Amino acid sequence: MSAYPFNDLPVELPEAAVLMPFVDQPDPELILTVRAQGMPTHAGEVAFPGGKRDPGDRDLLHTALRESxxxxxxxxxxxxxxxxLSPLAxxxxxxxxxxxxxxxxxxxxTPEPGEIETIFQVPLSFFLEEEPELSPPIDFYGRRLCMPSYYYEDKRIWGLTAFMILDLINHVYDADVRFDLTGEK
Incomplete structure (x- = not known):
């Protein structure tokens, strides 16, 4: 495995952090949530536990752990x-x-009812064996990206959550799923 190429995000935006928790077992499982329908953003979407950095958070790791x-x-x-992993917008x-x-x-x-509809787990092997569906390229914060989507049971795993999963498996398992076309003609 090559060294992880950390890429900072050179834009000034409010900060948030998420935890990508894996269950330690022979076929590790990734813990995911479905956000409550009443949430102001990402309602009903699959996400990792996490949220916006509070002024009292020591650092972003503290944010991810507090929110989880x-x-x-x-x-x-x-x-x-x-x-x-590298931050995303x-x-x-x-x-x-x-x-x-x-x-x-x-x-x-235990899901917090006002924020989380349900908690579920997906085997890591699912992401290693399934090819994500990729959208046509879009321009996003100076990058040219194809939006990935996975379909697990009745859930669509897409957007930032899927980008984070792909970033991890591309670098740890050399999955070579090409979704960032930045710099390509």
Missing amino acids: HEEVGLAQREVEVIGQ SRFGMKVTPFVGVVRAGVDL
Whole structure:
């Protein structure tokens, strides 16, 4: 595996952070949520636990862990943080930084009813075996991107969530799913 090429996002936007929690088991599973229908942004969409940085947060990792505890009841002591991925811009004008963590199998999770409709898990092998559907290229914050979508059971995993998953599997597993066409003719 090559070294992870961290790419900062050279735009000034409000900051947010998410946790990409993996369940530690032979076929690791990624913990995802479906956001509540009443949420002001991303209502009903699949997302990682996370949210906007509060003024009292020490750093973005603290934001990701605090929000994960608030949204799904995942205590900080239950998470072994193993890395940070490159930040991405959301369509709502947020700079979102993902952190990758591992939690033990059987960890107790409870959705916060006002924010989270449901919590579910997807085997990592699903993302390694399934090719995402890619949209025609769009220009977004100076990059030329194809929007990825995965369909798992009755859920569509797309947008920033899918970009983060692809960033991880492209660099850890050399999946070579091409979604960033920046610089190509």
